[in-house]
Each structure stands twice: as C-alpha cells, then as structure tokens.
Amino acid sequence: MNFNQYIEQEQFSLSKSDKEKHFFNLLNKLNSHHLSNSDDYKKISSIYFNKKENVSTIESVPFLPVSIFKNKLLTSVSEQNIYKILKSSGTTGSVPSQIVLDKETAALQTLTLSKILSHIIGKNRLPMIIVDSKAVLKDRKSFTARGAGILGVSVFGKKHLYALDDDFDLLKDQLKEFAEKYNGQKILIFGFTFMVWQYLATADLDFEIDLSNAILIHSGGWKKLQSMAVDNQTFKKTLFNKYNIQPENIYNFYGMVEQVGSVFLENSEGYLHCPNFSEIIIRDPEDFSVLPHGKEGLIQILSIIPKSYPGHSLLTEDIGVIMGEDDASNGWKGKYFKILGRAKKAEIRGCSDTFKK
Amino acid sequence: MITGIIPHKQFKSVQELPALNTSSYFIDVADNLIINFLNDLSKSILKESFFKPEPSFIALGFWLRRTNIRRILTENKYIENSSAFIVKPIGKVFHLCPSNVDTMFIYSMVLALLAGNKNVVRISSKLNNDYIFKLFELFNDLLEREDYKSLIEYINVVTYERSDILNEEISSQVNGRIIWGGDETVNQFKQYKTKPKVKDLFFTDKVSLSLINIDNEDDFNRDFDHIINKLYNDIYTFNQKGCSSPHSLFIVSKSKNKQSILYKIYQGLSELASTNYDEDISSIASLKLNQSVIDIIENRVTETLNSSNYITFSKLESTTVPHSCGAGYLYYNLLENIYDIKPYIDNKTQTITYTGLSKPQIIDLLDTLDVEMVDRVVPLGTALDFDYIWDGYNIFMEMLSFKSIK
Numbered sequence: 001m002n003f004n005q006y007i008e009q010e011q012f013s014l015s016k017s018d019k020e021k022h023f024f025n026l027l028n029k030l031n032s033h034h035l036s037n038s039d040d041y042k043k044i045s046s047i048y049f050n051k052k053e054n055v056s057t058i059e060s061v062p063f064l065p066v067s068i069f070k071n072k073l074l075t076s077v078s079e080q081n082i083y084k085i086l087k088s089s090g091t092t093g094s095v096p097s098q099i100v101l102d103k104e105t106a107a108l109q110t111l112t113l114s115k116i117l118s119h120i121i122g123k124n125r126l127p128m129i130i131v132d133s134k135a136v137l138k139d140r141k142s143f144t145a146r147g148a149g150i151l152g153v154s155v156f157g158k159k160h161l162y163a164l165d166d167d168f169d170l171l172k173d174q175l176k177e178f179a180e181k182y183n184g185q186k187i188l189i190f191g192f193t194f195m196v197w198q199y200l201a202t203a204d205l206d207f208e209i210d211l212s213n214a215i216l217i218h219s220g221g222w223k224k225l226q227s228m229a230v231d232n233q234t235f236k237k238t239l240f241n242k243y244n245i246q247p248e249n250i251y252n253f254y255g256m257v258e259q260v261g262s263v264f265l266e267n268s269e270g271y272l273h274c275p276n277f278s279e280i281i282i283r284d285p286e287d288f289s290v291l292p293h294g295k296e297g298l299i300q301i302l303s304i305i306p307k308s309y310p311g312h313s314l315l316t317e318d319i320g321v322i323m324g325e326d327d328a329s330n331g332w333k334g335k336y337f338k339i340l341g342r343a344k345k346a347e348i349r350g351c352s353d354t355f356k357k
Numbered sequence: 358m359i360t361g362i363i364p365h366k367q368f369k370s371v372q373e374l375p376a377l378n379t380s381s382y383f384i385d386v387a388d389n390l391i392i393n394f395l396n397d398l399s400k401s402i403l404k405e406s407f408f409k410p411e412p413s414f415i416a417l418g419f420w421l422r423r424t425n426i427r428r429i430l431t432e433n434k435y436i437e438n439s440s441a442f443i444v445k446p447i448g449k450v451f452h453l454c455p456s457n458v459d460t461m462f463i464y465s466m467v468l469a470l471l472a473g474n475k476n477v478v479r480i481s482s483k484l485n486n487d488y489i490f491k492l493f494e495l496f497n498d499l500l501e502r503e504d505y506k507s508l509i510e511y512i513n514v515v516t517y518e519r520s521d522i523l524n525e526e527i528s529s530q531v532n533g534r535i536i537w538g539g540d541e542t543v544n545q546f547k548q549y550k551t552k553p554k555v556k557d558l559f560f561t562d563k564v565s566l567s568l569i570n571i572d573n574e575d576d577f578n579r580d581f582d583h584i585i586n587k588l589y590n591d592i593y594t595f596n597q598k599g600c601s602s603p604h605s606l607f608i609v610s611k612s613k614n615k616q617s618i619l620y621k622i623y624q625g626l627s628e629l630a631s632t633n634y635d636e637d638i639s640s641i642a643s644l645k646l647n648q649s650v651i652d653i654i655e656n657r658v659t660e661t662l663n664s665s666n667y668i669t670f671s672k673l674e675s676t677t678v679p680h681s682c683g684a685g686y687l688y689y690n691l692l693e694n695i696y697d698i699k700p701y702i703d704n705k706t707q708t709i710t711y712t713g714l715s716k717p718q719i720i721d722l723l724d725t726l727d728v729e730m731v732d733r734v735v736p737l738g739t740a741l742d743f744d745y746i747w748d749g750y751n752i753f754m755e756m757l758s759f760k761s762i763k
Contacts, residue, residue: 040654047653048646048661065647072654285639286631287665288646298639317643343639 001025003304007112007277011119012332014276016325019334023279024058026304027312031061034310037076041310059281059290063300063313066258069097077102077308088148088257097258105308109260110155112305116263116275117156120251121215127182128157129175129214131191131200133164146192148257149219153190163191163200170203179209186213189245192220193252197230201238212244217265219253223341232270254339259314261305264337268330271323271338278303280337282322283315296321296340317343359523362480362493363500363514371526376449376475376513384473384511386437386444386757387430391470394505396423401495411488413460413594413741420464420743426471429745433753440762446473447556447758448532453524453546454480455537461599463492464743465535465558465752470511472756477527478514525549533756536560558750560600563707564678567591567603567737570695570713571610571618577713584712585625587738591710592626593634594741597683600748601708601733601740604681605673605688607698609713615691623662623670630667630685641684642666648682658688676700695722704729707748712737 001009001022014022032054034041041064046052049062068074075082083106086099101109136147154160161178163171179187189211191200196218216239225235236247252266264272264280274280281300282291291297299320302313320339328336359368364375372378384391402408402418409415419425436444450469454462466476480489493514499505500512517523528534528549533556536546543559551557567588571577577584591603608618645666652658652671657679660672668685678688678701692698695718702709709731711719719734732749735742745753 043653043656044650047659048649048663065643065650067643067647068650071647071651285642285666288642298642315643315646317639319639343643344637 006304007108007115009276011115011275012273012334015333019276019279020058023276023304027058027061027279027302028054030304030307030312031055033307034076034312038074038310040072040074041076058279058302061302061313063302063315064310066097066256066314066316069099069258069311070095073098073100074309074311075100076310082308086148086257099257099260099311100309101260102308105260105306108305108307112261112275112277113152113263114156116265116277117153117217120217120265121156121188122186125156125158126186126188126215127159127161127178128154128188128190129161129163129178130154130157131163131189131196131218133166133168134162135166146195146220149192150190153217157188157190164195168195168199170199172203172205172207172209176207176209179211182213183210184213186215187211189214189216191216191218193218193222193235194220194224196239197225197228197235201235201242205242210244212246214243214245214249216245216250217253218250219255221254221339221342256301256316259301259303259306259311261303262301267328267332267336269323269328269336271328271336273328273332273336274334276334277305280320280322280335282320282337285343288315293322293325293335298343299337299339319343359515359517361513361515362490363496363512364509365497368515371523371530374477374513374515375510376477377527377530379510382446382448382473382475383507384446386446386473387471388473390504390508391473392423392426394499394508395421395426395467395471397499397505398495399423401499402492405491405495407491408488412590414488414492416742417460417463417492421467429468429471429753433745433751436754436757436759442759442761444757444759447756449475449477449530450533450535450756451527451531452476452478452535453538453542454478454484455539460489461560461743461747462535462537463489464745465537465747466512468745468752469533469535469756472753474533474756475511476513477531478512479524479527480514480516482516482518484516521545521549528555532556534558535752556755558752558755560748562705563600563732563748564605564680564705565601565603565708565710565740566605566607566678566698566701566706567740568607568609568695568698568709568711568714569622569737570711571608571612572713574610574612574614574618577618580712581621581625584737585622585629587712587736588622589626589629589633590738591740592685592687593630596636597681597685599741602683603687603708603710603740605678605690605701606670607690607692607701609692609695609697611693619670619689619691620662623664623668626668626685627665631665634667634685636684638666644682644684645669645686648686652679673701678706696725698722699725702726702730706731708733708735708740710735710737710740 045062055061081102083103084101087096163175236250239245240247254272255263261277267273279302282297283300284291284297299316299318306312318339319341320337322335322337325335326333399418399421452466466478469476500509528551535558536543537560539562543561649661658671659674662670670687670689673688673690
C-alpha cells in the first residue's frame with residue numbers, strides 16, 4: 001500500500017498484522033526522508049541513537065523529546081518551501097513550540113484530523129458550540145494549546161457559538177436559543193476538559209437546555225479534575241443529567257501540536273485509541289526500553305504525517321499504559337491506552353536563580 | 358508584606374525586623390553564647406531523625422559542633438593575636454539565598470553570626486524544601502529558650518515576593534551583604550542604593566569539574582568502588598545543581614584503555630544511582646534526553662553514553678565547559694596528561710574535585726593558571742563540603758572589622 005492508499009483507508013480498520021506491515025513501511029520511508037533532509041535529525045540519530053542508516057523495526061526508530069520544539073526550530077524542507085510556522089505554548093507565558101509546515105504537511109494535517117473526526121461526527125459540518133471565550137483567540141500570532149485546539153476543531157463546525165463571555169460565565173440564553181434552533185439536528189460541542197467541567201457541566205441553570213443531539217469532544221487532560229476527584233464516569237454522568245448529552249457521544253481526545261496526524265480519540269472502553277496514522281510505544285523511563293502492554297511508562301508517539309519537520313517519532317513527557325489492541329467493543333482496530341499523568345516537571349534549579357521569576 | 362520565618366510573624370515594614378530596629382550590639386566576635394547556640398543547634402539536628410535521608414543536613418550538623426567551630430577560630434587565630442588592632446563585627450548583614458536545595462546560605466549566615474553580626478536572611482518564596490523549614494523550626498525552638506531569647510535580634514529569616522523596594526530598603530540599612538544566586542542576581546543587587554562602605558560578598562555563576570588521574574590502572578581498579586561512591590556523592594547531592602557539583606569529568610591516563618575505563622565509571626555510577634537516587638526518573642529521563650539533543654544539535658557533543666537514564670555522559674567537542682542540566686548529566690573528555698585540562702579551565706571554574714593527584718601536583722597546576730581561575734581543589738567526595746573559605750573569600754574574616762590601635 002502506498003501513502004495515498006494508506007491514508008484513504010477507513011479509520012480504525014487496520015488490525016495488528018496489517019498495520020505493522022504498512023505503517024512501519026511508510027514510517028521507515030519518512031525516517032529516511034528526515035535523515036536525508038534534516039542535518040539535526042541525522043546527527044541525533046547517529047550520535048544519540050547510534051543509527052546512521054534506516055532501521056528495521058518500529059521500536060528502533062529514533063525519537064526526539066517533544067520539548068525540543070520549544071528550544072529548536074527543526075526542519076526537513078528548504079526555507080522557501082516553509083508555508084507557515086505553527087506556534088503554540090502550553091500555558092500563556094511559557095516558551096512556545098515551533099512547528100515548521102510546508103503546504104503538503106499543512107494539507108495533510110487538516111486531512112488527517114478530518115478523517116479521524118469525521119469517523120464520529122460524519123462528513124458534514126455541524127452547528128458548533130465552543131465551550132470557551134472568544135478572548136482565548138485574541139493573540140493570533142502565538143496561540144496557547146487551547147487556542148490552537150479550538151481553531152483546529154472549529155473547521156469541522158459551522159455557525160459557531162462561543163458559549164462563555166470574557167469572564168467565563170456561561171451565556172445561558174444564547175446556549176438555549178442555539179439548542180432550540182438546531183433541535184433535532186446533530187450538533188458539535190468542543191472544549192477543554194477542565195473548561196467543560198467548570199463552566200458547562202457544573203453551571204447553575206435556571207431553565208433546561210436540551211443538548212441530547214450533541215457530540216461532545218473534549219481535550220486537555222484530567223489533571224485538574226483529578227484533584228477535584230472527577231473521573232470520566234462522573235464527567236459523563238453530570239453532562240447527561242444536566243444537558244441530556246448521551247455518554248456514548250462524549251469523546252475525550254489527546255493530541256499535541258508537535259505531532260500532526262496524531263489525534264487519539266476515546267473509544268468505547270473509555271481509552272484513547274490510535275488512528276491509522278499513528279502508533280504508540282510505551283518506554284521504560286529507566287533506559288527507554290520498550291514495555292509490554294499493561295506496563296506504565298513514558299509515551300512515545302509515532303506518525304507517518306510530519307514530512308516538513310522531523311516530528312514523526314516523539315517521546316512525550318506523559319506517562320501512560322497500553323490497555324489493549326484490536327479488541328475494543330465498538331470494533332475499532334489498533335492499540336488503545338490511557339494516560340496516567342505527566343512526568344513531574346523536573347524542578348531542578350541551580351544556584352543562579354534567586355532572581356529569575 | 359514580609360513573612361517572618363525566624364521569628365514566626367508578619368512584618369509590615371523592614372524597620373520592624375528585630376535585627377534592623379535596634380542599635381545595641383551585645384555579641385562579641387566568637388562569643389561563647391553563639392558557640393553554645395550553634396553547638397545546641399548541632400545537637401538538635403543530629404538527633405532529629407527527619408534529617409537522616411539528607412546527608413547534607415547531617416554534614417551541617419557536624420559542622421556546627423563546638424569542635425569544628427573551634428577549629429575555624431584556631432585557623433583564624435592570627436586575627437586576635439595582634440597588638441596593632443582589635444576585631445569587631447561589621448554590624449548588620451543581609452543574606453540572599455538561592456532557591457535550590459543548597460544549604461550554603463546557612464553556613465554563610467552562621468559565619469556572620471560567629472563574627473558577631475546581626476543577620477537578615479531572605480529566602481526565596483519559591484523555596485519548598487521541607488528540610489530547610491525543619492531546620493528553621495529547630496532555630497525557633499532554641500530561640501525560645503531563656504538563655505538564647507536575646508539572639509532574636511541577631512537571627513531573622515524572612516521571605517517576601519520578589520520586590521526591588523524591599524531588597525533596596527534592607528540593602529540600604531546593612532553593613533554587609535552576602536549574595537548567593539549567580540550573575541543576574543549579583544547585577545541586580547549592585548544597582549540598589551547601599552551604605553557607601555557596604556561589604557559585599559558576591560557568589561557569581563561558576564562551574565565545577567572532576568579530574569580522575571590514573572597513573573596506575575591496578576590502583577584504580579582496587580579503589581574503584583570508593584572512587585565511584587565519592588563521585589556519586591559529588592554529582593547527585595543537590596541534584597548536581599550546587600555550584601561546586603561537577604558538571605564535567607576528565608579522565609587522565611596514559612593507558613590505551615581510557616575508553617573502557619570510561620565505560621566502567623559509567624556503569625558504576627549507573628548502578629549506584631539506580632538504587633540510590635530517588636528523583637522522579639521520568640522527569641530526569643526527559644530532561645537529559647532534551648539536553649543531549651540540544652548539545653548534539655549545537656555541535657557541543659559528538660558521542661554520548663546513555664544506556665541508563667540515571668546517568669548520561671556526553672563527550673565535549675570543544676574546550677568550553679557548559680553547565681549541565683543536572684540530575685546526572687556529565688560532559689567528559691579523555692586526556693593524556695593532567696596539564697591537558699588547562700584549556701577547559703577559565704575564570705568561571707570554581708571547584709576541581711580530584712583523585713590521583715598529589716598536593717605538589719595541584720599547586721604546580723594552579724601555578725600555571727591565571728590567578729582568577731579556580732577557587733577550590735578538593736578530593737573526590739568533598740565537592741559539597743562547605744568551609745569558611747569559599748569562592749576565594751574567607752567569609753569569616755570578611756565579616757570582621759579591624760580597628761587599628763597604636
């Protein structure tokens with residue numbers, strides 16, 4: 001299967017043996033592309049990973065730390081072919097990641113996201129509610145992960161309603177009006193997990209708002225909610241009780257600006273599922289050796305999409321565990337996993353930081 | 358608002374601090390009251406099981422004992438032995454401490470106290486080291502005793518959000534400042550208004566290294582476990598982030614086996630760290646991978662040893678010795694001769710920890726370097742052992758004022 005045939009495959013349709021063969025093939029081609037086109041990647045591959053040539057297994061593809069994009073601009077295309085540089089910071093004020101896109105990779109990014117999302121929302125754009133304030137998009141040059149996420153998903157909706165005002169208060173009347181206007185039609189709701197919980201799920205309502213036709217996609221992690229003892233089940237149940245949103249239409253998603261093509265959607269088991277374009281490997285933090293399913297470690301994500309920059313194989317700072325493969329009850333094929341948390345930011349400070357804020 | 362840690366209370370202004378609001382001095386240089394106080398503090402630390410896991414606090418406990426304080430006084434005996442002058446404290450001293458887990462600032466405060474000065478110590482509002490706070494508790498407990506009560510005018514530890522106004526207000530009222538915290542902090546403090554004759558001790562950005570000289574491989578192999586243990590302590594205490602923690606390692610040997618000696622050291626450290634070093638492995642693995650990749654991209658490093666994430670060795674391509682990211686990341690090179698280390702040393706070099714060198718060899722090496730270079734050459738395993746001579750200062754003596762009498 002060549003690249004074009006591969007990306008046209010129905011999502012979540014490839015079982016282990018098929019995926020292993022075709023995915024690795026394409027990944028290996030992409031790896032040799034980066035070896036020939038990025039001197040930085042080539043040096044890292046040879047010096048850190050001792051691999052001067054192409055590799056023979058998916059596990060032996062070198063990986064870059066995801067934080068490198070905060071420190072270095074890495075590229076595998078010539079300067080005149082750079083179409084845009086995605087900038088995104090995790091939180092306001094932190095150093096943004098910079099991702100180099102050429103036209104081809106930018107188009108593929110949109111295409112892959114669309115392939116994955118259309119698997120659950122269908123091919124048509126849906127009326128869309130964004131659980132955030134428009135203010136989050138104010139600075140168009142450098143988005144926070146929240147802003148970037150909203151923009152990325154917005155293209156799958158129409159008639160966008162930003163459901164929060166600048167003080168993050170829920171615009172209840174507008175929300176009710178919107179729900180009634182599109183009553184009986186499928187609508188899309190998107191927001192960051194914490195925002196959805198804090199400002200939608202637990203908002204005080206004086207009247208009923210029925211969102212029973214909504215598909216809710218949320219992202220951003222559970223860390224804040226965990227500290228409030230809110231788990232996925234409570235999250236879904238609260239939204240069901242309050243807005244009648246069907247639990248099976250609520251999808252968590254995990255992805256990052258640093259790796260285009262990698263969008264992991266929640267499957268029927270409540271775990272994050274690898275799309276055809278991506279694969280994950282769990283590595284032992286002690287020596288980066290590969291861990292079997294069921295063992296927790298650092299999450300490595302691999303994607304066949306990033307061609308304009310060497311981001312096809314990244315080691316995240318997230319800790320996770322593979323929960324299964326090919327056997328989700330909704331029929332999705334591929335590996336699925338859960339995230340257990342993030343490596344505590346190594347708070348290692350030197351003598352020379354009394355002054356730095 | 359100033360939050361007092363010693364004593365435990367809020368202060369509305371710097372004038373309210375006991376060390377700054379009174380003019381009477383009742384402590385002499387090397388006052389017995391202070392020596393007793395420090396000895397009692399030492400006892401409280403050493404019998405407190407809370408400190409057991411943290412060797413740097415145990416070391417502090419021993420350092421504060423009467424016998425050690427007497428050693429310092431004896432080594433500085435000449436200051437009392439003159440008929441031409443008498444010595445007095447300089448007055449009030451402001452200490453600024455780094456926010457890493459370093460205990461250095463405690464030592465500098467103790468030396469100023471031993472010299473009879475009143476002290477205001479500002480610790481970072483970011484400091485979240487339980488051991489340090491426990492130590493302050495022990496201070497407070499002692500200061501409640503009848504015989505030590507009056508010392509509250511001599512020991513104040515405070516914290517406040519970063520504030521140029523408060524920093525300057527305190528700076529303008531003291532006779533001495535001891536500023537830990539590197540170049541940036543030092544430059545900031547140089548801008549504040551002070552008394553014209555303030556005595557400033559500045560601890561600037563420094564980098565330290567280890568030198569393992571192997572004249573005889575059999576000796577080295579016999580001492581191997583010892584060497585590794587000492588190297589381990591030097592590297593991993595304070596997460597390799599003390600100014601005297603080695604950031605690079607130089608192996609000097611005429612042997613053709615240098616590479617295998619290097620592997621052996623790597624292996625030894627990796628084994629020891631994997632059982633003893635308890636920093637979160639996921640974070641330090643990410644930290645070191647990121648540092649390695651940056652070093653490779655910037656052409657600083659051409660070879661790495663990284664089979665264990667507890668320790669990374671990166672071979673230096675040039676003679677510029679960078680700061681490592683800490684937590685067990687060492688730059689290295691293999692050398693033929695001890696003098697080959699000279700290009701790696703500059704005026705930022707603070708401590709050289711060594712094994713396999715004699716004192717004449719060290720003095721010989723220092724004689725070939727600029728006077729500005731290298732503050733300290735000490736045996737392997739003692740990188741973090743503080744003493745009153747630090748970064749080129751005799752801190753104790755700097756805290757004294759000499760009055761000429763003829």
